[in-house]
Amino acid sequence: MKHFQNFLYFGFEQAKSCLFPIIIFLSLALTKMIEIPFIARYDLILLICLMAQIMMILFKYETMDEVKVIIVFHLIGLALELFKVQMSSWSYPEEAISKIYGVPLYSGFMYASVASYMCQAWRRLDLRLNRWPSSWVTIMLGSSIYFNFYTHHYIMDLRWILKITILLVFIKTYVSFTVNKTSYKMPLIVSFILIGFFIWIAENIATFYGAWTYPNQEQTWQIVHLGKISSWLLLVIVSFMIVAELKHVKSTKEFISKRRKTTILEKVGITSPLKW
Template sequence: MDDRPRQMGSLRRAAIEFLYFGIKEARSCLFVALFFAAVLLVPCGGVAGIPRYDLLLVVAIAIQVWMVRAGLETMDELKAVCLFHVVGFALEAFKVSGGIKSWSYPDFAYTKVLGVPLFAGFMYAAIGSYIVQAWRLFDLRVRHHPPYWMAAVIAILIYANFFTHHYIGDYRWYLAACVLGLYSRTTVIFRPLDRDRQMPLMLAFVLIGFFIWLAENIGTFWGVWRYPNQMGAWSIVHLSKWSSWSLLVIMTFTMVASLKHIKAKIHIPAD
């Protein structure tokens, strides 16, 4: 019996499913795409005397308001996104402070607070927006999720390490080992088209962290912010930042998982 028709049918289905996957991914990245389009299009010198950072803040708020009014995000989801903004801003303020200076925002802005332009928090909120949107569009379900209190504790420790590693050492790899133990059995089930697919949740964390690292390279190349080694001439963001972003994604995921309508789709083993 000739298996070629069956193989062609399988290849065609795989191609269509991959296309739908790409479309849903693009839709999930709506806030990210629109915001980074603004980052690329707004001139360094601003427009009509309005500094670039201030314009980016206006654009970010406008996108967020539009998404809520268009029904693309609920008010509960907006509250979560706002929490990501606050968490991100606090981290930014610490990192750019005089005693740390991990990176800096070199341009002038009227909306700078503690050396951080207020639009910066939206870069963290964009990660939360992506996860919220993907959860809905892909009908995500999580199997073998660790108990919420364990996930919350590791998320808090991850966030704390971004601050404390300047004083008592960087424990990210110890935290990564704990995360691996917690989520080693966890899988995420998603539906690109009409069939359920699944992948290890840890792999999803790493992949999302990688794409954020790529976006960070774009942002520093355009001079939106700069690391100390990029002041003279731009260079690629150190690969170690990939691990930092992946850990931040885990923290963000934990915050999203606390939403009431999402908890119903998370399975926690009884034993």
């Protein structure tokens, strides 16, 4: 009974963590069904994303540190979108004022929503990484994965080599999380696969509502090829690495700050902050 209650609690916390992605999907669906004559659909979605982000900050649903991470993802995602659209990997067929080189600016928020979910879930479920590899390993691997999205158009696609490398690097890594004061753990590779699969489902919903269009969907909508799970898996891993490294940098700074305060207190003869 306890585990069932924890499962429901876990689902509720996941749903709260998905607020930003939910807002984006609702805006895609509603703007597809309801046409507003005085504003282009892509422009309206951009305004909704901006307002949603501002409201989440004002109501302290997201911390400023989380917003910084989201901005990084927005820029990384927008850069990838600009390149992929020029390479005809997919397209945004509708007209809008907020399109740059064929890419609507709201597209960056779709990547930012993944970061928003990760940051929210990390905080709400008290995520902890065990046996996380060295920073230089994750930075090199993450950079290789991200740039392969660009370079595979010109040279050999290295995704399978990268996947084998990921398995070797993270085979011993597992993530611990807390659900209603009960601790659980899961192999990190399994969590990558699960997130990638659910994003693939989300991608099918997004393309159905015209968020973007793959070449085989231009005449009529079709299910996104299962091979895209592979691409999303790699993108999720890059996203997770960025969030994990930023969390690591922040925790290191906090540790150094606390160490300095303790050293100062010891120098003035105070051994415990409670005596201050």
